[in-house]
Amino acid sequence: MSPPPSPPGRRRRRAARVFDAALDDTDLAAARAQLTQGRRQAVRALLARTGDDWDRRGHRVTVLAEEPYCAAWARDWQLTEPDSADAAALLALALVRRCLRGKEDPGRAREACADAAARAPEDPTPWLGLLQLERALGTDFDVVRAFEQVRARHPEHHHAHHLMVARLAERRAAAGPDPLHEVYDFASWAAEQAPADSPVAVLPVVAHAERYRVLAAGGFAPPDPVASGHWSGDRAREALRAAFDWWLEWEHEGHPRRLVDLNYLAHAKVCEGRGAEAAALFQHIGGHPTPAPWSYPDRDPYAAFHTARDRALGVRRPRRAGLTEV
Template identity: 30%
Template sequence: MVLSLLKKPRTVLAVISLMREAKRRGVEFEDLPEELVAPRLWGKVDVTRWGLVPHADVVVAGPADADLDAACAAATEGLWEPAARLMSSTWGDWERRNDVVRALADLTVKDDSFIRRWHDADPSSGDLGALRAVSLVYAAWEVRGSARAAQTSKEQFEGFGRLLSGAQAVAHRAAEALPEDPTPWMALLMVARGLSYDHDRFGRVWDELVERAPHHRASHVQALQYWCRKWRGSHELMCDFAIRAASTSPALAALPLMAATEGVGDDPNVWHTPMVRDALETLLPRLAAEGAATKALRSDRGLAIVALMIHKRNDEAVDQFRVLGPHADGEPWSSSFDNPRLGFLQARIEACKGARKPS
């Protein structure tokens, strides 16, 4: 991070000051607290004057979720029963089910003992099958890593493909066990991207998904990635998908903003297109009636913030930050920044600097 900052002349003196501070504290530059770094680099703005929480209170986490937190804590101890009960309780609430499955699957990347014990106790469980399918996809991506193909070894690709093939088989069995559940089909959408399904084969998976949950947000995000240029589509196909999906429900209004985030390298002016302007005008009224209780809502607000700031609507961006409070766990911070917390703090400072001064 230091070298990239030194390329910006306006920040050189601030970086030198921070490097001295790191030396004084006996730590690396990257280990300095973000609440110290952000004001030095982008301005000592008292964001609390705009009703925002202090920098030090910002966390890369969502609000406490007692049931999910308890299930995850038990899972780390190898106990599967709380996870099984929680997954059972999500039946029919597919967005909640997605949050639960993803949180539990994330744990299995480091330790899958709880899922193995669940399988020993109840191998025919459809809930277990749905979770295992997503867990195997996560494990596959962990093996592959995040580097470009040229920097990924043959052994990594082989492990990636092997685990995705396993996930594919498990997902199909879970879909048979739980024919109404979109979760196994969401797992297959992730598999489709990794195994490079052709468009017709992907379309068959997609049809099964939307038949069960036509506005399933997480699956639309997966499909958006499939249709982008770096996977099996193009900038045009991705944007077309985003626009069509957003037109079906206000709950999907942020998809064109995700497409803009993904496609800005293909079209530097994408944030100023009618696609973005129309999406923002649909998304903002919906957000006005919602809070920030789910990660999806926090992500939608974060994406709205980016669009608002690009269009110099900083007062409205500050309003969105006010609703987000201390939570920097959503988009775009979680995927577009090496340091999500620092990116969140920077955007808050810049939004306040561009907004009207508090009375």
């Protein structure tokens, strides 16, 4: 006998827990929906319109590549248009995603990234794909090499800097807390090198969150980030103040990954105990939470985000029978 269907409210609650990597890029979401139906024309047009907006291109290709059958569709596209740099980049990042799921040989993914890079030497996106792969599987040398190739083509590449910070934060994990850890220096250096209006300015906040992830996973910090005290030191307070001031001045409504930064900044403000500033950030995040850093170190990111947001905004959710309040 099959189990009875879930109550409608519970089905809606479960569906709402899905995080959308497209964030608020409605054109990307529409093209992805077409791709899931085996239609690539919308993706072809989307990437053509994106042009050399490298942060947006990297974001869009990465999100499209996450679709389970993207590699097969990209191969078909490449057979139809063998000279298409867009098809080659999409195939490369799709093979990287398959490799990270354990369904593809790393060598084939690396070859696809090299092929895509050769077709469009100015495009950092194939190197971003390689950086995603090496961040998970490669040596420090491989990671740095891929990052430098991205940065040579786009010095402020947002996603690449986040990947580099995440990898650096994991170095010497067994040594425990270190206020002089290299990830902090790297993030500060990158922020100082970037133009004043660059979202790389938020990178020191990202470095603190990634370092907390590593310390908490190793048992060197409490599993509750708010109670950890990790955001209470002088370095953390200075980084948070500078990043929040940058957001007030520049904001960057049009940046494709700005919501990633806002989630890191809101999380940090919650951990710092600055509820009013966190509330302002939650208002701008709206319905676009990201799994990181709300999942750190091993939390339910949906529950952590909504609990923090409701507390900052003064929202009280009524308890309902059969549902867990979050």
